[in-house]
Amino acid sequence: MSRQLMITYYADRELLGLVSDEDYEAFKDLLLGALHNEWPKAGVNVDDAEHAYVEVELAPGAKGEAPLDEQARADVEARVIEIANDVIDTREWATEDTESYDEEYEEEIEERRLGEDREDY
Numbered sequence: 001m002s003r004q005l006m007i008t009y010y011a012d013r014e015l016l017g018l019v020s021d022e023d024y025e026a027f028k029d030l031l032l033g034a035l036h037n038e039w040p041k042a043g044v045n046v047d048d049a050e051h052a053y054v055e056v057e058l059a060p061g062a063k064g065e066a067p068l069d070e071q072a073r074a075d076v077e078a079r080v081i082e083i084a085n086d087v088i089d090t091r092e093w094a095t096e097d098t099e100s101y102d103e104e105y106e107e108e109i110e111e112r113r114l115g116e117d118r119e120d121y
Contacts, residue, residue: 004059005042005068007035009080010049015088026093034083054080 009031013024028046035044043059054077058068087093 005039005076006045006055006057006059007039007042007076007080008045008047008055009035009084010047010051010053010055011084012049012052015052016093019094023094026095027087030090030093031084031087034087035080038079038083052084056080 011024011028011031013019016024016027019027032044032046035042035046056068056073056076
């Protein structure tokens, strides 16, 4: 895609489980790097939010560009979510073992990660 995009992933800390501030910041840094690798010319941000979601829009000053169509937006959003899930799964950001959580909490985290309780996706 030749157009310049602004991509913002709003991270939900609870998706990672009960993690330290250090681990959460490491996750956001790794995710930011992965998004930059996928879209090197895009403006990419990772911010905090109560629920994880993605915003994709044309970069300011992208004059002469046609509006971003909904299918292209949906494709980018889906890829961002896939990358975020991959970063979560690799656990390269984790300095502590979180395997001690009960199954019910782990299932809730998995449901939220996959967006099953969100109508946005």
